[in-house]
Amino acid sequence: MAFQDEITHMDRAELEALQLERLKKAVVYCYERIPFYKENFDAVGFDPYALESFDDLRKASFTTKQDMRDAYPYDLFALPKEDVKEIHMSSGTTGVATVSGYTEHDLQVWGDCFARGIGYAGGTEEDICHVCYGYGLFTGGLGAHYGGLSAGCMTIPMSAGNTKRQIKVLKTMGSSIICCTPSYAMYIADTAIADGVDPKTDFNLKAGIHGAEAWSNQFRENLEKKLNYKALDVYGLTEVMGPGVAIECLEQNGLHVAEDHFYVEILDPETHEPVPDGEWGELVITTLDKEATPVIRYRTKDITRIMPGECACGRTHRRIDRLHGRTDDMMIIRGVNVFPSQIENVCAAFPEVADWYQIELTRENSLDVATLKIEVNPEYAMDEIRAIEDLQKRLKQALKDELATTIQVKVVEPFAIQRSEGKAVRIVDLRSEEEK
Amino acid sequence: MIDQLTVFLGNTEGRLTALCKALGDAGIQMHALALADTADYGLVRIICDNPAKAMASLGEEGFAASLAKVVAVEVPNVPGGLAQVFGVFDGTELNIEYCYCFADARRSAIVALKTGEGAIELLTNAGFTVLHPDDLYAA
Numbered sequence: 228m229a230f231q232d233e234i235t236h237m238d239r240a241e242l243e244a245l246q247l248e249r250l251k252k253a254v255v256y257c258y259e260r261i262p263f264y265k266e267n268f269d270a271v272g273f274d275p276y277a278l279e280s281f282d283d284l285r286k287a288s289f290t291t292k293q294d295m296r297d298a299y300p301y302d303l304f305a306l307p308k309e310d311v312k313e314i315h316m317s318s319g320t321t322g323v324a325t326v327s328g329y330t331e332h333d334l335q336v337w338g339d340c341f342a343r344g345i346g347y348a349g350g351t352e353e354d355i356c357h358v359c360y361g362y363g364l365f366t367g368g369l370g371a372h373y374g375g376l377s378a379g380c381m382t383i384p385m386s387a388g389n390t391k392r393q394i395k396v397l398k399t400m401g402s403s404i405i406c407c408t409p410s411y412a413m414y415i416a417d418t419a420i421a422d423g424v425d426p427k428t429d430f431n432l433k434a435g436i437h438g439a440e441a442w443s444n445q446f447r448e449n450l451e452k453k454l455n456y457k458a459l460d461v462y463g464l465t466e467v468m469g470p471g472v473a474i475e476c477l478e479q480n481g482l483h484v485a486e487d488h489f490y491v492e493i494l495d496p497e498t499h500e501p502v503p504d505g506e507w508g509e510l511v512i513t514t515l516d517k518e519a520t521p522v523i524r525y526r527t528k529d530i531t532r533i534m535p536g537e538c539a540c541g542r543t544h545r546r547i548d549r550l551h552g553r554t555d556d557m558m559i560i561r562g563v564n565v566f567p568s569q570i571e572n573v574c575a576a577f578p579e580v581a582d583w584y585q586i587e588l589t590r591e592n593s594l595d596v597a598t599l600k601i602e603v604n605p606e607y608a609m610d611e612i613r614a615i616e617d618l619q620k621r622l623k624q625a626l627k628d629e630l631a632t633t634i635q636v637k638v639v640e641p642f643a644i645q646r647s648e649g650k651a652v653r654i655v656d657l658r659s660e661e662e663k
Numbered sequence: 664m665i666d667q668l669t670v671f672l673g674n675t676e677g678r679l680t681a682l683c684k685a686l687g688d689a690g691i692q693m694h695a696l697a698l699a700d701t702a703d704y705g706l707v708r709i710i711c712d713n714p715a716k717a718m719a720s721l722g723e724e725g726f727a728a729s730l731a732k733v734v735a736v737e738v739p740n741v742p743g744g745l746a747q748v749f750g751v752f753d754g755t756e757l758n759i760e761y762c763y764c765f766a767d768a769r770r771s772a773i774v775a776l777k778t779g780e781g782a783i784e785l786l787t788n789a790g791f792t793v794l795h796p797d798d799l800y801a802a
Contacts, residue, residue, distance in 0.1 A: 608729030
């Protein structure tokens with residue numbers, strides 16, 4: 228039995244009844260305790276006491292990141308501070324931070340949700356959970372940490388950084404489940420290999436639970452090849468909880484949403500109408516039993532879709548697809564919407580280039596110019612300028628075919644793209660504010 | 664055919680120094696170095712005393728290094744000597760992708776050519792001395 232199997236395999240009708248029961252309480256709870264929800268619900272004419280179905284929720288107002296910033300620091304707390312055990316904050320790099328509070332119950336739920344992922348990965352209390360997400364206000368470190376504890380694993384709070392020590396611990400302490408960003412996992416693997424360590428045999432990894440940034444299937448395959456383990460995607464966000472809102476199982480075919488705690492909608496970002504299962508749209512999340520900072524219809528700006536049908540693993544919680552990008556990360560290049568993940572997918576077909584890339588946005592003669600800088604694959608022999616120019620030309624054409632816009636291509640040396648211990652920096656926007 | 668080391672290098676400050684230093688630290692002796700440059704990157708082509716070891720050391724240091732086969736031919740030490748070598752290719756299907764000249768202690772001049780199948784036979788039949796790997800390095 229894996230962790231909380233009885234919940235992850237719950238009968239659909241039973242699960243939906245539980246969701247609805249919790250949802251009814253959640254909207255009333257927010258309305259009665261948080262002035263923001265009272266004002267907004269009243270303004271759109273949503274009566275929380277009259278909610279009888281999931282469809283009724285569509286009458287409720289949305290909550291946005293800006294609402295959360297405006298509420299900084301405590302205006303969206305449903306409970307007095309003495310009932311709150313912990314807080315986390317988004318990095319706030321693009322403005323005021325958003326704050327999320329957790330009661331004892333909320334922390335338990337968080338740990339349990341992440342621990343399910345450890346179970347999905349085939350992990351048990353016999354596993355050693357190596358957490359090298361950054362610890363601190365960022366939800367990655369402590370979320371994975373609580374998950375390790377809930378799953379009963381021996382948990383190693385490495386935090387991010389000091390890569391040589393990560394490698395030493397991975398080599399000597401038998402870490403079997405690693406939790407970090409996918410780019411940091413790759414960085415650890417590459418650094419180990421450069422130091423003459425073979426992670427395939429010298430590490431004891433069974434699985435990795437990786438999130439906080441978008442990564443392609445090609446990137447995943449490379450990671451799995453280098454580390455000889457299963458790399459699983461985890462989704463979460465500070466505003467809702469942190470990592471564990473949805474996690475992949477070993478089928479690697481979508482992330483199971485912890486539906487007993489979260490109600491998800493996929494909406495057309497323009498019309499706000501729900502899209503059918505299988506179609507891409509913006510993920511909107513309602514917390515069903517969060518106590519400290521519950522959220523109703525939070526617009527994540529993440530683009531995904533509900534995977535139709537049942538998962539081969541037998542779990543009943545619905546799956547969202549791996550993120551297609553963010554409405555935020557979406558670049559508008561000469562009027563065309565482009566996601567970094569699309570660029571990544573195009574490049575994956577070219578063995579001559581590696582996984583590390585950056586997109587630089589500039590403005591020339593009042594036109595947007597996007598330049599893809601991508602590292603050459605050092606395994607691939609390059610001896611003629613003509614061949615390199617040809618490669619750049621073919622990449623450019625493939626991008627144009629896929630994206631219907633022109634992206635300049637420059638291949639660069641290995642390690643020319645700055646490595647990061649946190650989220651990989653994929654877009655460098657050098658356009659001035661007025662130009663955007 | 665001679666194993667030439669080719670390194671893809673960003674056209675940024677200090678990269679050429681870093682490359683030469685890495686080779687020096689690995690105990691590699693260079694016989695020739697030619698640089699084909701563009702605005703953003705360059706290809707550095709090197710003939711050295713131990714190409715396999717050089718490639719492995721550079722790989723460990725994170726350089727994009729590979730080996731390519733080139734033909735090395737002794738150039739007659741007379742005016743027009745190089746033209747005589749190139750003249751052999753006239754009227755054949757063989758194209759010279761790139762070339763560069765260097766010298767060693769025993770010979771006046773050598774030209775390294777990146778070309779196609781049959782070049783060695785063509786040059787040898789025309790009376791030129793085509794060098795073997797062991798003329799330049801321990802193969």
